[in-house]
Amino acid sequence: MLRDKLLPLLLLPVLVACSDQRAAFEIGPSQHSLTLIRVQNFFWDKTADYSIVAARMPDCMRRHEIGPGGAESRVEVYAPGNDAWILKQGKRLYVVETRSCEGFARLEAEPESGMGPLQGAFQMRSGTLTFVPAPKSEEATAGGATVRQ
Template sequence: MSRKMFLPLFLLPLLAACSDQRAAFEIDGSSQHSLTLIRVQNFFWQKTADYSLVAARMPDCMRRHDIGPGNADTRIEVYAPGNDAWILKQGQRMFVVETRTCQGFARLDQVPDGGTGPLQGVFQMRAGNLSFVAAPQGDAPATN
């Protein structure tokens, strides 16, 4: 047997190293109205991952928006300013997305004049898995 035949066997662990994880924030407890964070890390040793967000209000709309790269263990907070708008805060970066048409998505340079609204929860890594952890109701102050 030639050495070239064994090369794919040595590369197999690298191919299996890709991590594609998803977690959903179900709005009002409905899987039909949700924000789903997608986290893709190409190799386990990378300290960064690529993030995107799927805004959905089925059957009316669904759209995927690119958030871009971030720390592999980043936390993304979700706030509700109202009117089917959602603010995502990833470190110092903030984004706004809406689920009325699922088309609206933009990066924010600063906190909106009306504040972020109450914290709904946090997308975070827990025991190696991406999950959404809901904020305790009544304890979530609005951020201004």
């Protein structure tokens, strides 16, 4: 009987083990942003599922699945222009746009025209997903990107 009462308490850490974290890269002064969502099912998992939300409110907002990656993966954000954004996660590249928020695709290689200036990176810091802006010398003014935490 005591075992039946203790079993739920022993399972509690497993039930609360899921980690769902979000961090935003705000673009310009309005509600224009890219938000990375990182879901790790159990703290001991070495992988997490990633998705990106492109938003330019009130006109559009859309979530795109990036898929699984390392639990500590860094996702860099580049600005080639025209409301397009290149995301680099390890060797994988994606392009997402915030004009209509519909466009999203995996790239096989870097664009011939270049990646554009590095805006910063989504990364884990002290167990929390955070957007870290690029140093001022590398940060672009294309698109008027600013960062707010």
